[in-house]
Amino acid sequence: MTELTLDNVLLIASAIFCVGVYGILSRQNIIVILMCVELMLNSANMVLVGFGRAAIASSPTPASPNMPQIFVIMILAVAAAEAGVGLAILLAVFRKWRTTNAGELHLLNG
Amino acid sequence: MPESIDAIVFYLSAIVAVVCSAVIVTRKNPVYSAVFMVLFFIAWALNxxxxxxxxxxxxxxxxYGGAIMVLYLFxxxxxxxKPEEIKEEVTTQRKVLSAIASVGLFILLAWAIRTSPKVNDAPILSNSFLPDTPAVTEAGSLEAIAMELFEEHGLAFExxxxxxxxxxxxxxxxxxxxKALSHDGTHTG
Known part of the structure; x- marks a missing residue:
């Protein structure tokens, strides 16, 4: 347990992912739901970096050691765009219906 | 070498991150969630x-800690x-079902991780176990990332x-x- 192993890194990342899933399922505040999406994106980043580190540790001349980190940089750019557009939608919704509660937005209810 | 200091720091900051994420999803006031989100990002950056x-x-x-969280707080x-506007009416049944779904997902993921031969055969990641070749020590540096990003992934970057x-x-x-959308979907103003 006191050595850093790949399965522990992956378990920590999946724990954060599942906390994000719980938040999205149980919360109604749209701001908190967007934060939970950020949590899940971050856990995916940790999985990528952990696997990249394992690839580096397994051979003295890894094929493309920086590939996972470039993936994470791309995810970061997409996450920034997602946060910007998501919060803009939140502001537009709040102006129209004066609420940030996802339970009160029932236009698509059957 | 029985234990490595980097492993201990990793697990400690991982505990901080998990506690912070639990606080984020349970606080009523989104300001507290945002502040703990910053703490979570710092712990994650340490990892x-x-x-x-x-x-x-x-x-x-x-x-994340700077730009995106400032956007959220803004x-x-x-x-x-107002305090009455952030009140949520979440039933206990929904909370229990969400907890069952997320814990079930975690158990599924943990089972997949523990039984995967690829993961179990992976080497120990602590710094003292890494090979000492130039290709390994230079991986992850700003120069190496920039070279690979702009030489091989230029199109994706653009x-x-x-x-x-x-x-x-x-x-x-x-x-x-x-420019807000009206009820029938057409633009007003």
């Missing part, structure tokens, strides 16, 4: 640093919600700039005054 991704650790604190300030441009235009259009 990136230990996994030899120093550039990602810096970017994590700058972009929106919370703009909304100026497409990202188009994505960000579209996001900027969309955000400005959505928040423009008098």
């Amino acid at each position: 990136f640093l230990i996994l030899r991704a120093p550039f990602l650790a810096v970017i994590q604190v700058l972009v 929106v919370i300030m703009l909304l100026n919600l 497409l990202t700039s188009i994505l960000i441009l579209i996001a900027i235009i969309g955000a400005i259009y959505l928040t423009k005054k008098g």
